[in-house]
Amino acid sequence: MPDVSKQPTDPRVLxxxxxxxxxxxxxxxxxxxxxxxxxxxxxxxxxxxxTFYLHYRDIPDMLEKMADDMIEDFKQAVGxxxxxxxxxxxxxxxxxxxLLEHIAEHHKFYKVILGSRKAPIFSERxxxxxxxxxxxxxxxxxxxxxxxxxxxxxxxxxxxxxAALIGTIVAWLRNDMPYTPAFLAKQxxxxxxxxxxxxxx
Amino acid sequence: MPDVSKQPTDPRVLxxxxxxxxxxxxxxxxxxxxxxxxxxxxxxxxxxxxTFYLHYRDIPDMLEKMADDMIEDFKQAVGxxxxxxxxxxxxxxxxxxxLLEHIAEHHKFYKVILGSRKAPIFSERxxxxxxxxxxxxxxxxxxxxxxxxxxxxxxxxxxxxxAALIGTIVAWLRNDMPYTPAFLAKQxxxxxxxxxxxxxx
DNA sequence: GACTTAATTTACAATGTGTTGGATAATTAA
DNA sequence: TTAATTATCCAACACATTGTAAATTAAGTC
Numbered sequence: 378m379p380d381v382s383k384q385p386t387d388p389r390v391l392x393x394x395x396x397x398x399x400x401x402x403x404x405x406x407x408x409x410x411x412x413x414x415x416x417x418x419x420x421x422x423x424x425x426x427x428t429f430y431l432h433y434r435d436i437p438d439m440l441e442k443m444a445d446d447m448i449e450d451f452k453q454a455v456g457x458x459x460x461x462x463x464x465x466x467x468x469x470x471x472x473x474x475x476l477l478e479h480i481a482e483h484h485k486f487y488k489v490i491l492g493s494r495k496a497p498i499f500s501e502r503x504x505x506x507x508x509x510x511x512x513x514x515x516x517x518x519x520x521x522x523x524x525x526x527x528x529x530x531x532x533x534x535x536x537x538x539x540a541a542l543i544g545t546i547v548a549w550l551r552n553d554m555p556y557t558p559a560f561l562a563k564q565x566x567x568x569x570x571x572x573x574x575x576x577x578x
Numbered sequence: 579m580p581d582v583s584k585q586p587t588d589p590r591v592l593x594x595x596x597x598x599x600x601x602x603x604x605x606x607x608x609x610x611x612x613x614x615x616x617x618x619x620x621x622x623x624x625x626x627x628x629t630f631y632l633h634y635r636d637i638p639d640m641l642e643k644m645a646d647d648m649i650e651d652f653k654q655a656v657g658x659x660x661x662x663x664x665x666x667x668x669x670x671x672x673x674x675x676x677l678l679e680h681i682a683e684h685h686k687f688y689k690v691i692l693g694s695r696k697a698p699i700f701s702e703r704x705x706x707x708x709x710x711x712x713x714x715x716x717x718x719x720x721x722x723x724x725x726x727x728x729x730x731x732x733x734x735x736x737x738x739x740x741a742a743l744i745g746t747i748v749a750w751l752r753n754d755m756p757y758t759p760a761f762l763a764k765q766x767x768x769x770x771x772x773x774x775x776x777x778x779x
Numbered sequence: 780g781a782c783t784t785a786a787t788t789t790a791c792a793a794t795g796t797g798t799t800g801g802a803t804a805a806t807t808a809a
Numbered sequence: 810t811t812a813a814t815t816a817t818c819c820a821a822c823a824c825a826t827t828g829t830a831a832a833t834t835a836a837g838t839c
Contacts, residue, residue, distance in 0.1 A: 379785060389785050389836060411638050416826060425787050430828070437612050497698040504745075533746065533757070533765045540745015541738045544705075548737035556734070564734045580816060590805065590816050617795060626818050631797070 379431055394432060396422040398443060405489050410496055437498075444502045447490070451506070454479040469514065470566045477558035480546065484554060492550045500543060508539040538569065580632055595633060597623040599644060606690050611697055638699075645703045648691070652707070655680040670715065671767045678759035681747065685755060693751045701744060709740040739770065 379390045400422035404413060415436060419426040433439040455475045480487050490499045512535050542565070549561060556564070580591045601623035605614060616637060620627040634640035656676045681688050691700045713736050743766070750762060757765075 387785070387837065393786080409638060411636075414826060415828095426827095427788080427829090428786055431785075435612075435827085437610060527768055529765050529768055530757070532749075532753075533762065534769065536746045536749035537742045537766070537769050540749070541742035544741015544745060545734065545737045548733075548741070552733075556731070561734065564730050565738070567728055567730055568735065568738050588806065588816070594817080615795060616797095627796095628798085628819080629817055632816070636796085 390432075393422075393424055393428060396424055397429065397432065397439070401439070401443070402486060402489050405493060405496070440496060440498045444498050447499060448502055448506055451479065451503070469569075470562060472510075473562040473565060474558060477546070477549075477562055480550070481554060481558050484550065488550045488553075491547050500547065504539060504543050507542050508535060511535055511538045511542070541569075591633075594623075594625055594629060597625055598630065598633065598640070602640070602644070603687065603690050606694060606697070641697060641699045645699050648700060649703055649707055652680065652704070670770075671763060673711075674763040674766060675759055678747070678750075678763055681751070682755060682759050685751065689751045689754075692748050701748065705740060705744050708743050709736060712736055712739045712743070742770075 379385060379387070379393075385391060385394075397418060400418050401413075404417060404421055413436065415429050416426055418436075419429050433442065455472065490496060491503065512531075515531055515534060515538075545561070545565060549556065580586060580588065580594075586592060586595075598619060601619050602614075605618060605622055614637065616630050617627055619637075620630050634643065656673065691697060692704070713732075716732055716735060716739075746762075746766060750757065
């Protein structure tokens, strides 16, 4: 069994996992995930089927670990982890921009992984992450937020906001990104902020 | 092969399909859809495995047809089909209410089918339906709408709105409906309408 | 160059798939 | 009620995929 630790260094392991990932993405464009099999993946990846089992228990396990990696890359790219209790106001806009730019940069991957209705795990994980993010935002704002003033329960606002965010991104990807990240970020900012600031009167 | 037409009348057919549907919903609560097999479904439904093939080609086909039925029931329950260019304003609120009440009435079904991240087909279909719905709404409003005044492209507003709607419903189901349909409809109305009316000044 | 570990090869039992042909039972029409 | 139709059951089949085990080969590390 190859190194299970997060960051394998052996080039053979890296190569194999990359081959598997590429093969999976490749196949996902051709067939439903239902018809996906370890045999097919191994064949497309030009590795022995048994080798697959040295890295993943089964396909769901593979998806799980790939989703882990995705979230990891995502957080790092968008720069969420670090400090930043945020400068509120425009900080949201910048984060949204970084987020969309990161997706645009790897759109080939994200379109297949999120856009196809085939592997819900990925959208699911991203939704969870964004939910935390938005949740933290709203929490930060406290009595400043629109929800508070309008008496809207926070959790409802969070459900609404995170679903709108991921849904907009997915639709944007499915339509082959007809707007620039900056433009879309601006529009989303308008759609969202108008709720939080405007009515506060 | 049993009657393929939309409304089979033979009680044997109705019984079998109901048994399959119940077994499927039942199994979905226990296991990932990945581990779902025709064998298991047939066993749980207390029908012969071969009988399954008399009704559905395979599992994806079964999901497809069940989703068709769901959308059909949904449209009928919410009463979308008929005329009603809508009285604008509060009409939205009433539709949202009927929609949530219908879901609440069959929450056992919808929670499993939508709430579990296992059968994306259903959420997908519902999303499409709601997208059409919201799309029509925004189209109706024309130059009255917030998007128009703020210069937000319609499609972005539609992506945003429909994703927020279905996402909120799914989250509501997953959390075991902590709010009444009426209350949630009201909150959603506030979150949405504030965008469309407020900033229009 | 020796050691370590990944990947390959071959093999096997177990399970699920999709399709037969014929028997049985329920439904419907005469 | 009888006779028809037709859904379901049953047994069996070839086939593919799965998950695991052994021994071997190849690549990477020290």
